Amino acid sequence: GFVAGGGYTAGGRAAGFAPLPPVYPDAVLPLAPKEESHFPLCGAVPQTAGEVLSEKTKVAARMSGGHKGQPEEWILAVVQRYNASTSKYVVLDVDAGDDPFGLSNFGTKQHTIPARFVIALPTSEPSHYSTYNEFKAGSTVLALYPDTTCFYKAYVHTPPSQLPPTPQQRHDYLIEFEDENEVSGRSEAIRVPQKYTLRLPS
Secondary structure, X not given: OOOOOOOXXXXXXXXXOOOOOOOOOOOOOOEEOHHHOOOOOEOOOOOOOOOOOOOOOXXXXXXXXXXXXXXXXXXXXXXXXXXXXXXXXXXXXXXXOOOOOOOOOOOOOEEEEEHHHEEEOOOEEEOOOOOOOOOOOOOEEEEEOOOOOEEEEEEEEEOHHHOOOOOOOOOEEEEEEEOOOOOOOEOOOEEEXXXXXXXXXX
């Protein structure tokens, strides 16, 4: 039952607890065996060039940012289909809140994006790390900002091979996002799953 003066203030930051690490949904990847740790989409290994991504593939998609002075905007999306004649994907923005399929306002969450601006998310985590399947410290990457569905340019502080795993046995990166409010120009290092840490297109 409800206790008078119920403990809404007892938990959380009021009691002096450290803030919880950011929550990333659906972030645990299967562990690839050693002989598959260099396969495409294992950790930092890119997708096969020219390969068409299948329906329901989770991707980062670059929106039509990139106007002069505007930063590029990359969103978390799902492939719906590929149009070979235009070399474009139709993707669905996953940030549809309680209406993931955009049913109430059909079509607003669909975007048509050139294939070169669609990057597949990793589908497995390496069990053996190498310079091929892991971004080294100092690398510039595209990383999903906590509690959002947007990817931003960021920097690897510590790679997964040098960081203890999470309680779920997930091997994360420590990532510093660009932050103009900090003297260094970078945020504090934040744990970001490998699934949401991607190669920044040149």
